[in-house]
Amino acid sequence: MSLFDYLLRLGDNALILSQRLGEWCGHGPVVEEDIALTNVALDLLGQGRLWLTYAGEVEGRGRDEDKLAFLRDAGEFRNVLLVEQPNGDFAVTMARQFFFDAWHHLLLAKLSDSTDERIRGIAAKALKEVTYHLRRSADWVIRLGDGTEESHARMQAAVDNLWMYTGELFEMDAVEEEMKQAGIGCDLAALGAPWMSEIGKVFGEATLEVPKQTWMQHGGKRGVHSEKFGYILAEMQFLQRAYPGAQW
């Protein structure tokens, strides 16, 4: 079931980050940003649907995208811890987005050459959308980092606080290794260097410090999530839990 697990990782990253971004709806600092945050959320939701639909087919137990999104409990979610971190202020949201986009972009470029045709198609589609996301989140990191004293301090704090969640992005384990061997996945560890170089380039322009090496949190990919995760599910799954099978 490694492929199933692998697809859940891809799908859950997109779904959970989409859910977090959706929390901004109606709360954006200006209307354009409100719209932008939710548009990114929408792209990610679409990608999440494509991955989870495929995951359900691979599993072969009759679970579709909706069942997988709304009827799994926390321990069955496979997203990295970074994407479930609370929105915080706008700087935290954009730092989280930038770290994720820079990695997502590298990953999808690799998966566009996957031996699995379905993965290849979804990745090539998503890559175009994520290229645009990355441009925007990098813009904001620069604008806030190289902005006022206040915005700089907030962006640096956001970067420092989120840094411990970036290690998991490059972590290989048995599932990743098997997918890599089969040519379906890729070597995540090898994405570390190009990712750091992108971070370094943008931080240079943003006058931000790259945080010192620190202990890295991990566990999301194995289903071990932070305490905040339950609250995401409570909101996201409420309707299907309270009214099973309700249709839009």
Place this chain on the structure above:
Amino acid sequence: MVGSLPSTDQIWAWLEEVADPEIPVISVVDLGIIRDVQWKNDELLVTVTPTYSGCPATEVIARDIRAALTEHGLENVRLETQLFPPWTTDWISEKGREQLRDYGIAPPANGLVQIENVACPRCRSIDTEMVSRFGSTPCKAIYKCRACLEPFDAFKRH
């Protein structure tokens, strides 16, 4: 029996009357999302590609295509979604670009033109600035014309 089925050219013409639900001045054909139309015996197979993964119009478009074909007497229709190759704005027809412009939406640049050089759909000046990378639908950004001061939507090059 096969002889009595409408030609695929005829079907393309019918599909040209199906409007995009969010930008109703452009048809699904001119938007470039109909990738193929072919008969499989007496079943019509229409291959559609989404613009953006999360575009909420995708399901409405499928319903509208089916409804239009039913209106022309075609019941045995199968719609297939094809993700690869991914949709690009380069597939929007010349006619579609004109229709967008007339509607007040700057059409997407073709090829390698820089995103900043978007011409104002009102006065055609290229002295414009981007206000936001995202607009009212996933496929658009918000711009402002410095020459005539018109704020406008621009189709993102994708």
